[in-house]
Amino acid sequence: MPTSGLFSRNLKKTFPIAVRGEGCWIVDESGRRLLDAAGQAAVLSIGHGVAEIGNAMAQQSGQLAFAHTSQFHTEPAEKLAARLLALAPPNFRNGGRVYFTSGGSEATETAIKLVRQYQVETGQPERYRVVSRRQSYHGSTLGAMAVSGNVARRAPYVPLIPEWGHIAPCFCYHCPFEKTFPDCGLACAEDLETFVREHQTETAAAFIFEPLVGATLGAAVPPEGYAKRIAEICRKHGILLVADEVMTGMGRTGKPFAVQHWGIEPDIILVGKGVASGYAPLGGVLASAHVVEAIGGGSGAFMHGFTYQAHPVCTTAGNAVLDYLETHKLFERVDSAGKNLRQALVPLEKHPHIGEIRGMGLLFGVEFLKDKAAREPFMKSDNTAEKMRQAAMDEGVLTYPTQGCVDGHRGDHLLLAPPFTISEEECKLVGSALAAALRKVFPS
Numbered sequence: 292m293p294t295s296g297l298f299s300r301n302l303k304k305t306f307p308i309a310v311r312g313e314g315c316w317i318v319d320e321s322g323r324r325l326l327d328a329a330g331q332a333a334v335l336s337i338g339h340g341v342a343e344i345g346n347a348m349a350q351q352s353g354q355l356a357f358a359h360t361s362q363f364h365t366e367p368a369e370k371l372a373a374r375l376l377a378l379a380p381p382n383f384r385n386g387g388r389v390y391f392t393s394g395g396s397e398a399t400e401t402a403i404k405l406v407r408q409y410q411v412e413t414g415q416p417e418r419y420r421v422v423s424r425r426q427s428y429h430g431s432t433l434g435a436m437a438v439s440g441n442v443a444r445r446a447p448y449v450p451l452i453p454e455w456g457h458i459a460p461c462f463c464y465h466c467p468f469e470k471t472f473p474d475c476g477l478a479c480a481e482d483l484e485t486f487v488r489e490h491q492t493e494t495a496a497a498f499i500f501e502p503l504v505g506a507t508l509g510a511a512v513p514p515e516g517y518a519k520r521i522a523e524i525c526r527k528h529g530i531l532l533v534a535d536e537v538m539t540g541m542g543r544t545g546k547p548f549a550v551q552h553w554g555i556e557p558d559i560i561l562v563g564k565g566v567a568s569g570y571a572p573l574g575g576v577l578a579s580a581h582v583v584e585a586i587g588g589g590s591g592a593f594m595h596g597f598t599y600q601a602h603p604v605c606t607t608a609g610n611a612v613l614d615y616l617e618t619h620k621l622f623e624r625v626d627s628a629g630k631n632l633r634q635a636l637v638p639l640e641k642h643p644h645i646g647e648i649r650g651m652g653l654l655f656g657v658e659f660l661k662d663k664a665a666r667e668p669f670m671k672s673d674n675t676a677e678k679m680r681q682a683a684m685d686e687g688v689l690t691y692p693t694q695g696c697v698d699g700h701r702g703d704h705l706l707l708a709p710p711f712t713i714s715e716e717e718c719k720l721v722g723s724a725l726a727a728a729l730r731k732v733f734p735s
């Protein structure tokens with residue numbers, strides 16, 4: 292076993308030491324430059340090594356590094372909350388509030404408790420279930436695991452996890468109902484209606500979903516009408532709608548929040564990853580006005596808290612990242628950069644082991660299949676996604692591999708989510724590295 296004092300993600304592996312980041316590139320201790328085509332894990336939006344973010348954080352840290360939220364609010368947290376609400380759908384803008392956390396999982400935990408308290412405060416204490424979807428990921432803490440449907444990530448912890456109900460994923464390429472859009476009548480959305488009918492509507496507090504399923508399904512985009520239908524069903528049954536935009540939010544899909552592509556107004560939106568672009572551990576729960584009113588007009592106190600919530604240095608990083616995104620018009624850049632990346636990936640589509648290349652904005656999934664015509668995945672033991680990741684890395688390009696998109700066990704894909712600054716040339720490098728990796732992993 293390699294020696295390291297760090298409890299690494301895989302104790303059987305050796306990890307290179309990263310020493311520097313510049314734009315879309317990470318440099319390791321041997322001086323090797325790697326093109327970060329996954330933004331690590333869909334985190335980096337503005338790219339690596341932007342000095343003004345660290346400068347702003349240092350300035351804030353020197354002025355006031357910490358103040359506990361039971362005693363003080365701070366200016367950077369107040370400012371970032373207002374800016375995020377201004378980017379959100381209209382129901383957040385007048386009276387919405389943001390609860391800042393240290394990352395995505397804490398945001399999910401916070402949302403689970405917030406929807407429960409909302410139901411209690413509005414006189415519906417029997418509502419507690421946070422319904423979610425199979426083949427989804429909302430974080431690694433136990434509450435977040437309860438609402439996640441990622442089979443592998445849940446497996447060892449199943450005895451610890453309450454079961455509140457999971458409905459079908461929305462995944463046209465491997466439709467769980469073996470139907471085709473639009474003839475399917477959005478059977479995957481109707482599965483929520485079926486669930487609430489069969490499990491007494493009155494126990495459902497909320498429904499949580501990723502607008503595009505990121506890590507688990509490899510950027511699966513829902514068909515037209517899905518998000519609207521889900522929102523309608525939630526409204527009809529008094530179920531709060533939580534959009535987990537930890538991966539898709541903050542511009543990743545070409546709009547500040549992915550739900551804005553379909554014009555829906557969730558009750559709660561979660562952010563993480565891109566909100567500080569990796570410069571600080573930061574996440575957040577955007578609560579719409581009526582959710583805030585329910586607590587504010589009731590007990591007034593949300594029974595929840597973290598020592599480091601709304602941290603002044605982390606929220607300063609969030610403000611500096613947002614300044615950078617705005618000054619350099621990076622939100623606007625996602626669509627054109629996304630087109631360049633898609634263009635660079637098009638030649639791969641002909642490959643006999645590439646199933647689908649899917650996504651939106653700068654969030655793409657590249658799925659590998661054993662038999663393309665039959666859409667048959669590789670065996671899990673073939674380890675195709677990991678082999679492709681390694682081969683792409685040997686070509687100097689970093690990607691984010693996952694297995695299980697088809698049924699929780701089988702199915703291999705790589706996720707691509709580069710910084711919004713990625714150039715046309717760098718997109719071409721991603722395409723050529725993946726082509727070379729395919730030749731290596733599938734020699735003919």
Ligand SMILES: Cc1ncc(COP(=O)(O)O)c(C=O)c1O
Nearest residue numbers: 394395396428429430537538563
């Ligand atoms: C959609 C989604 N929600 C929540 C999380 C958890 O975020 P974190 O790893 O910051 O706790 C992730 C992380 O990958 C995610 O993709």
